[in-house]
Amino acid sequence: MTAEAAELSNITLDDPVDEEIASYLDLASPRCFFLFAGAGSGKTRSLVKALNHVKATYGRDLSLHGYRVGVITYTNAACEEIKRRIDFSPLFYVATIHSFAWELIKGFHHDIREWLRESLVADIEELRVQEEKGRAGTKASITRLAQIESKSKRLDRLGEIKSFSYNPNGENREPNSLNHSEVIAICSAFIAQKPLMRWILVGRFPFLLIDESQDTNRHLVDALFVPAQEHSDRFALGLIGDVMQRIYADGKERIEDALPENWAKPSKKLNHRCPKRVVTLINKIRSEVDTHIQEPRSDAIEGHVRLFIRLSGAPDRKAVEDEIRARMAAVTDDASWGQIDNCKVLTLEHHMSAKRLGFENVFAPLYEIDSWRTGLLDGTLPATRFFTQSILPLIEASKRGDKFAVSRIVRQSSPLVTAPALKAAEDAGALLKQAQSGVDALMALWEEGDPVCGEVLRSVAEHQLFVIPDALLPVVEVLLAESAEAEEAAPEAEADDKAGDEADDPLTPEMGALLSMMNAPFAEIDIYRRYVSGLASFDTHQGVKGLEFERVMVIMDDSEACGFMFGYAKLLGEKAPTATDMKNMEEGKDTSIDRTRRLLYVTCSRAERSLAFVAYSENPEAVKANVISNGWFSEDEIDITK
Incomplete structure (x- = not known):
């Protein structure tokens, strides 16, 4: 065989797998399958x-019978990519898991109401039992009592709700709204427990394919096994995924081991993305978990991998990482490593990215509110969206002297110059002057330096430049009151009395978070916007699954991590497994080492050309010895702090 023929043979290695999958999607004889598809x-x-x-x-047959093919993906971006590749054919229903679940249950308002009633009663009873066992007056007790009150009110209102609503991309705060977890739980319960729902599912979707199945909610996956077995003659469930890329806690553990015996298990072997050296590394990383081995493309570059081990006490992480990027530029003969915007730096948690990029004052307080995290991370949180989509564009246009853009933004968004306002005004020109005065006052804040978010918001509110969203109205009231008090220069005694009153009537966590954000420099808003838009050089390990980048730097730093879910020190051999880890290992449960290994696999497999690891360690020599022993790195690929 010639070299050219061998290369062609390698590139087409997985073509038979595609033909195999096609054979399972047969209306006359469908077959369920799990497709292993590695990074x-x-x-x-x-x-x-x-x-x-x-x-x-x-x-033609599917359309005549009103059937569609269901495709569940993990993100909206993935949905749009698949829709584009299939030319937006109406034969296929492509949706995220939450959208798909809502599509199935949204007409069953009576059943939803009864499910909620049972769930709320059970939750309230459990909380009351916990309260009886606990101590009154503690923070835990206060939280439990608040939850009991909130759930009791919702239970009392259930009878008044005629229909339920849900927005997969929203906060769902209306009284008749379901939250994200409820939609998945209800759909799972209905499929598992109601034969009619299974008939509806199969009657609409004879084929259902689930991408990233290892991270799909385990209760829903278990529920879907029921119609897969019950209607095996007319329904094919296809799961696509890789157990080593399961990074979310609600995914199904060891999904491959749970498959029924009669399922097909095709496997793709070729890695089209990574250089040969990276493929060798990820095969080593997963070798202690399963026997899946990937092959690089025969036309892939060799690539570079380096491990930089630095002392965890290094005071200036940014300087360390800048120096390492300079070293990578020399090692790879690739000057782009020297420019951070040409690299993707992956951290363990969002707050680590926020700290390194410089928007932690905006991000950190809001991230503390659990119910805000989704909106904060996708840019839809009303409080931040007002700054990124209304105020920031106006400021950027003003700074670059683009009067046309300033005028367009004001005309589109300011209540002062709406068509009804101008029509109703006795002097429309006065309104235009007022709007211009508002813009001038706002930009004047930069004459004395970089203002904080609170100063910007107060200026916008004082001049009625934009409509303030409901989420920020209480904040505006506080800001305006503080401004008035400062002008009046209230006596110190009065200030002391007010401080005492506030201590007796503490702020809600949400209000406290927003007021804390108001102290953040406004310059952080644009950095935050770039981060949540995927335009920043930093991201989290979890946030880049499915993406790829030429140059990847992975930060392994337990000292900056807030939680206990992951631990690089244990994976790298610096620290021994905990007693909990050992117990979980014996019981076959997930450990922090397992989770960290999977996360490392995901990050490594993003690299298209070169890959750098930065491990902050208290014992660099132990880490070096361990990774060499495991065969992950050779000695000449390790740069260690002496």
Whole structure:
């Protein structure tokens, strides 16, 4: 075989797998399957090929009977990518797991009401039992009592709700709204417990394919096994995924081991993304977990991998990481490593990225509110969206002297110059002057330096430049009151009395978080916007699954991590497993070492050209000895602090 033929043979290695999947999507004889698709294996390509096969073979029959093919993906971006590749064919229903679940249950308002009633009664009873066992007056007791009150009110209102609503991309705060976890729980329960729901599911979707199945809610996956077995003659469930890329706690552990015996288990072997050296590394990392081995493309570059071990006491992490990027530029003969915008730096947690990028004063207080995290991370939280989408564009346009853009933004968004306002005004020109005065006052804040968010918001409110969102109205009231008090220069005694009153009537956590954000420099707003838009050089380990970058730097730093879910020191051999880890190992449960290994696998497999690890350690020599012993790195690939 010639070298050219060998290369062609390697690149087409997985083509038979695509043909195998197509054979399972047969209306006359469907078969459920789990497709192992490791990092960079082209699973989206295989998914699209399968859908195109169904359309070409059964499209007419499916349409005549009102059937569609269901495709569940993990993110909205993945949905749009698949829709684009299948030319937005109406034969396919492509949705995130939450959207799909809501699509199934949204018409069953009576059943939803009864499920909620049972769930709320059970939750309230459990909380009351805990309260009886606990101590009154503690923070835990206060929290329990607040939860009992909130759930009791919701239970009392259930009878008044005629229909329920849900927005997969929103906060769902209305009295008749379901939250994200409830939609998944209700859908799972209905599929598992109601034969009618299973008939509806199968009657609408004879084929259902789930991408990233290892991270799909385990209760829903278990529920879907029921119609897969019950209607095996007319329904094919296809799961696509990789157990080593499970990074979310509610995913199904060891999903491959839970599959019924009659399921097909095709496997893709080729890695189209990573250099040969990176493929060797990720195979080593997963070798203690399973026997799946990937092959690099024969036309792949060799690539570079380096481990930099630095003392955890290093005071200036940024300087350390800048110096390491300079070293990588020399090692790889790639000057782009020297420019951080050309690299993707992966941290363990969002607050680590916020600290390094410089927007932690905006981010940290808001991230403390659990119910705000989704909106904060995708940029839809009303409090931050007002700054990023209304105020920031106006300021940027003003700074660059773009009067046309300033005028357009004001006309589109300011209540002062809406068509009804101008029509109703006795002097429309006065309103235009007022709007211009508001812009001038806002920009004047920068004459004395970089203002904080609170100063910017107060200026906007004082001049009625934009409509303040409901979430920020209480904040505006506080800011305006503080401004008035400062002008009046209240006596010290009165200030002391007020401080005492506030101690007796503490702020809600949400209000405290917003007021804390108001002290953040406004310059952090643009950095935050770039981060949540995926435009920043930093991201989290979890946030880049499915993405790829030429140059990747992975930060392994337990000292900056807030939780106990992950631990690089244990994975790298610096620290011994805890008693809890040992107990979980014996019981076959997930450990922090397992979770960290999977996270490391995900981060490594993002790299298209070169990969740098930065491990902050109290015992660099122990880490070096361990990774060499494991065969992860050779000695000449390790740069260690002496």
